[in-house]
Amino acid sequence: MALPLMHLFAAILNSYTLWYDQKYINVKFSEGLDNYPFRNRVLFLTMWNLALQAVYMTIAFLNDLVGTNAASPKKPPAIRKIKDALFSLAYPLAVYVSLAFWGIYYVDKELIFPEHLEKAFPPWVNHVMHTLVSVFINIEMFTSHIKYPSNFINLSLIHVFVVSYIVWIFIVYGQSGVWVYPVLGFLNWPARLFFISGSIVVANILNILGKTLNKQLSFVKVKSK
Structure with missing residues (x-):
């Protein structure tokens, strides 16, 4: 019973935070970054991730209601297959968002969360977006039976998502002359490309770690029954 309640709570909290952000949070963006959908939130990986987690x-x-949470169902329903496939994307993305945000924030918060943004976002919203996404998805990892999809589906989901976002920020830069994240503006082109390539590598490493951890946990969960 606890797991369905966690799923419901996380779904409601993430969805409410998306709504609250659109309804109540007013942010002044750099000139050129003020004419995009969803009050310009479509610019940020954090919001892409929060929507995915919701x-x-x-x-x-x-x-939980109409599918199955069995460890290895012989004929898993479509909802279970979709859930497990989506988890293989949601896990590395949530962990990446938390690590990247708080890592850069620790080094120099102006590069990732300038003071005018920090003042605009209530602390609870910031933590839902950048902290709790990882907490919830790790609770899921440690408590649910997850059957990862094939490597082709898993890697396709991750790379389509990541490459789509990278192409998007380059399109925005081409249109506005402004980088969505200030840290990219402080780098020259070789360093910028290295940073972006490194982000892709980190996403893949987190994916491998997620799959490995899930495999080990699956053995423990089955053995403990």
């Missing part, structure tokens, strides 16, 4: 937790809750 969708994942909603599907996980639906799977």
Whole structure:
């Protein structure tokens, strides 16, 4: 019973935070970054991730109701297959967002969360977006039976998502002459490309770590029954 409640709570909290952000948070962006959908939030990986986490937790809750949480179901329903495939993307992305945000924040918060943004976002919203996403998805990892999809599906989901976002920030830069994240503006082109390539590598490493951890935990969960 605890797991469905966690899924429901996380789905509601993430969805409410998306709504609250659109309804109540007013942010002044750099000139050129003020004419994009969803009050310019579509610019940020944090918001892409939060929307993904809300969708994942909603599907996980639906799977609790009409699917199955068995360790290795012989004929898993479609909702379970979708849930497990989506987890393989949601896990590394949530962990990446938390690590990247708080890592850069620790070095120099002006590079990732300038003072005018920090003042605009209530602390609880900031932590839902950048902290709790990792907490919830790790609770899921340690408590749920996850059957990762094939390597092709897993890697396709991750690279389509990551490459789509990278192409998007280059499109925005081409349109506005402004980088979505200030840290990119402080780098020259070789360092910038290295930073972006390094981010892709980190995402893949987190994916491998997630798959490895899930494999080890699956053995422990089955053995403990």
